[in-house]
Amino acid sequence: MPNSSPDADPLGSELAGAEQFTRRLAHRHYENFSVISLLLPRHLRQDFCNVYAYCRTADDLADEIGDRHESLRQLSAFRHQLHDCYAGRPNGPIFVALKSTIDRHAIPMQPFDDLLDAFEQDQRVTRYQTFAELVDYCRRSADPVGRLVLWMCGYRDPQRQRLSDRTCTALQLANFWQDVRRDLLDRDRIYLPAETMRRFGVSEDDLRQHIANRTCDDRCRQMIRFEVERTARMFDEGEMLLPMLDQSVRGQIGLFGAGGRAVLQSIRRRNFDTLSDRPALSQFQKGSLILSALMGRLKSAARPRPAQNVSAHPAEAKA
Numbered sequence: 001m002p003n004s005s006p007d008a009d010p011l012g013s014e015l016a017g018a019e020q021f022t023r024r025l026a027h028r029h030y031e032n033f034s035v036i037s038l039l040l041p042r043h044l045r046q047d048f049c050n051v052y053a054y055c056r057t058a059d060d061l062a063d064e065i066g067d068r069h070e071s072l073r074q075l076s077a078f079r080h081q082l083h084d085c086y087a088g089r090p091n092g093p094i095f096v097a098l099k100s101t102i103d104r105h106a107i108p109m110q111p112f113d114d115l116l117d118a119f120e121q122d123q124r125v126t127r128y129q130t131f132a133e134l135v136d137y138c139r140r141s142a143d144p145v146g147r148l149v150l151w152m153c154g155y156r157d158p159q160r161q162r163l164s165d166r167t168c169t170a171l172q173l174a175n176f177w178q179d180v181r182r183d184l185l186d187r188d189r190i191y192l193p194a195e196t197m198r199r200f201g202v203s204e205d206d207l208r209q210h211i212a213n214r215t216c217d218d219r220c221r222q223m224i225r226f227e228v229e230r231t232a233r234m235f236d237e238g239e240m241l242l243p244m245l246d247q248s249v250r251g252q253i254g255l256f257g258a259g260g261r262a263v264l265q266s267i268r269r270r271n272f273d274t275l276s277d278r279p280a281l282s283q284f285q286k287g288s289l290i291l292s293a294l295m296g297r298l299k300s301a302a303r304p305r306p307a308q309n310v311s312a313h314p315a316e317a318k319a
Helices: 010-029 033-039 042-063 068-086 093-105 110-124 131-141 143-152 158-178 180-187 194-199 204-213 218-244 247-269 283-302 314-318
Strands: none
Touching: 010 042, 010 093, 033 247, 042 068, 042 093, 042 110, 042 143, 068 093, 068 110, 093 143, 110 131, 110 143, 131 143, 131 158, 143 158, 158 180, 158 218, 158 247, 180 204, 194 218, 204 218, 218 247
8 A cells, every 4th residue: 555644755765666676687687796886986886777777778679689670669769768767757767767867967868869879770780891980880889888987977078088988999899809700690790890801801701601610710810900909009098097087986997998908818819719719708807807906996995095186076176
């Protein structure tokens, strides 16, 4: 029976249930979420769950339905829910929880909308002619995630956003080079730019034959090596962001780049063969990355903090 007392807060009750839903979704879909959340300041953990629930659900609508027309229909409906959320009419637990995060951090709609643009593009585009086209796709598929993280951490300036974009694009590219085999077999997608394939004399038929036979010739290895090294340089550029972040969030954000670099290293260990099998990080390697970041957070928490220039943290400068 509903509580009809004057002190009852149905909106607060709805938010509590919605936040519990996003926490469960985050922990269910991401095996290391419980450990990684320890790297975050306590006041940001729920916000990360809320944003993760949005991103995870949109990604599932793009990749798990199995019918492109139905995916596009459901992504369109999800976009309408996003716009309703920003209009003050959140519907469903994901958007009820997300609205609290949006309001708390004054997050603009653009990064959420950009992600949906990328997921819709995945239903329509399965080949890329140039590296520039691929980077433009990453601008919508990967960069918004980093920008959302920065907004939640209180950073709104273009310089940090640009550096974050380099890391997020590099991370997306690293995943593409890792998943060449799986993307072609499972989704008929090739993210290797056609211009790169031509440069190394590799055709789509060559890729299919190597994948079918679980082989990889020198041309393909050199092609993957070229993209891996180009991506590594992006990680180098993006790493300049870390000293510009507060120590309380540096470890968590640093994991993005560290994880991507570890993927590139796993490709190098296989002599740049991502066609015969998929390079992957072992549980030990994943655990080592998380433990290293966690130890860095504990060490920084133990050190006395110097006085901080408010201009280094835009959110504080506005307060």
